[in-house]
Amino acid sequence: MHMPDLPIGTVQVVLVTPHSVLSTRCVEVDPRDPLTVQLAADLIATQRVSPGCVGLAANQIGVGQRVFSLDVSKHPKARIHHGEFVVVNPEIVEATRNEKGREGCMSVPDFTGDVKRATRLTLKAQLPGTAEEIFIETDAFEARAIQHEVDHLDGFVFLDKVAGAHAIYPRQTYL
Amino acid sequence: MSSFAVTILGQDRPGIIAEATGALADLGGNLEDTSMTLLRGHFVMTLVVSTDATEQSLRAILDEKFGDKDLDVVVMELHGAASAPSTGQSYVLSVHGADRVGIVASITEVLARGGANITDLTTRLGGSLYLLVAEIDIPASTSVAELEAQIKQVAEDLGVGASLRPAESDDL
Ligand SMILES: [Zn+2]
Numbered sequence: 001m002h003m004p005d006l007p008i009g010t011v012q013v014v015l016v017t018p019h020s021v022l023s024t025r026c027v028e029v030d031p032r033d034p035l036t037v038q039l040a041a042d043l044i045a046t047q048r049v050s051p052g053c054v055g056l057a058a059n060q061i062g063v064g065q066r067v068f069s070l071d072v073s074k075h076p077k078a079r080i081h082h083g084e085f086v087v088v089n090p091e092i093v094e095a096t097r098n099e100k101g102r103e104g105c106m107s108v109p110d111f112t113g114d115v116k117r118a119t120r121l122t123l124k125a126q127l128p129g130t131a132e133e134i135f136i137e138t139d140a141f142e143a144r145a146i147q148h149e150v151d152h153l154d155g156f157v158f159l160d161k162v163a164g165a166h167a168i169y170p171r172q173t174y175l
Numbered sequence: 176m177s178s179f180a181v182t183i184l185g186q187d188r189p190g191i192i193a194e195a196t197g198a199l200a201d202l203g204g205n206l207e208d209t210s211m212t213l214l215r216g217h218f219v220m221t222l223v224v225s226t227d228a229t230e231q232s233l234r235a236i237l238d239e240k241f242g243d244k245d246l247d248v249v250v251m252e253l254h255g256a257a258s259a260p261s262t263g264q265s266y267v268l269s270v271h272g273a274d275r276v277g278i279v280a281s282i283t284e285v286l287a288r289g290g291a292n293i294t295d296l297t298t299r300l301g302g303s304l305y306l307l308v309a310e311i312d313i314p315a316s317t318s319v320a321e322l323e324a325q326i327k328q329v330a331e332d333l334g335v336g337a338s339l340r341p342a343e344s345d346d347l
Contacts, residue, residue, distance in 0.1 A: 052346045077345065102344035113346035141345070148347040158347075165213075166297070169265075169310065169342075 004129035005029040009045030012061035014106045021059045025151045031088040031131040039095035040086035041126035043069035055145045057152030068149040087125035095121040103158045114167035117144045185246035187218040189334045198236045202228040258330040261312040265342040272335025274305040289322040290314050
């Protein structure tokens with residue numbers, strides 16, 4: 001994958017639930033639109049300054065469009081990874097081998113929860129700026145993170161996907 | 176505004192929660208935390224409700240709903256402070272094996288001695304298999320390796336298996 005150069009991004013405020021933009025499905029956008037390119041840059045800028053943050057969906061910074069950023073390259077649970085990237089109009093085309101894991105989210109600061117996610121997946125998406133169509137095949141932690149971000153774009157947070165009534169835990173500290 | 180713990184237990188049927196929470200809502204009660212499950216098929220629920228209503232009025236409305244049915248109601252005002260935020264690390268402890276008297280007592284005694292605080296606990300008996308799963312906070316001052324060795328030793332003495340693993344969550 002060849003990430004096009006992005007302009008300098010502006011760090012944005014990360015919204016927390018309850019908020020309507022977090023529970024509304026985001027809309028498809030034109031990857032060539034300069035506003036989309038700026039949004040991609042803002043996501044990267046915000047992700048970089050947020051400790052422990054490995055991914056951000058556009059609606060987490062208040063923009064209801066199908067764009068997310070990701071960078072799991074420094075996470076110990078990552079196996080395959082694609083470095084730091086932003087994708088537009090992502091779509092999971094294949095997902096297999098579910099496994100349970102405990103997730104936290106910047107937009108849900110008071111809880112963590114156990115969520116079953118596929119450990120192998122293929123994502124189809126476009127790159128900001130060039131609109132090049134790409135396929136990302138990945139596994140393990142990057143696969144989990146991608147599913148978490150696509151859920152955001154569909155208007156869901158991990159609370160909507162927890163494994164059961166006793167799979168949500170109060171969180172006492174957030175990094 | 177006061178906080179009350181309301182516990183309802185007895186014979187299960189559909190509608191208990193709707194009736195209880197409806198009655199509490201009628202009194203302007205705001206539900207905070209709730210835990211409900213079936214224990215060997217019996218309904219057990221405890222919830223924390225904050226309200227301007229008195230303990231007497233809470234008890235009266237719930238007794239009226241459930242008093243002559245197969246359910247018991249306990250209402251208690253909460254005075255004590257909530258437990259202090261943990262400074263340690265969260266772990267999940269699983270213990271399972273053939274059922275016998277004293278598994279929970281022996282295992283939790285080891286945890287208590289190590290200063291580990293149980294924050295969530297489920298035990299189940301299925302056939303002859305006994306299962307315990309606990310979320311525990313282990314303070315930074317306790318050696319996890321040592322505590323784990325003690326748990327394993329007690330488990331071995333009881334003839335059951337035990338595993339301790341970090342309950343770490345990943346921020347996405
Ligand atoms: Zn999230």
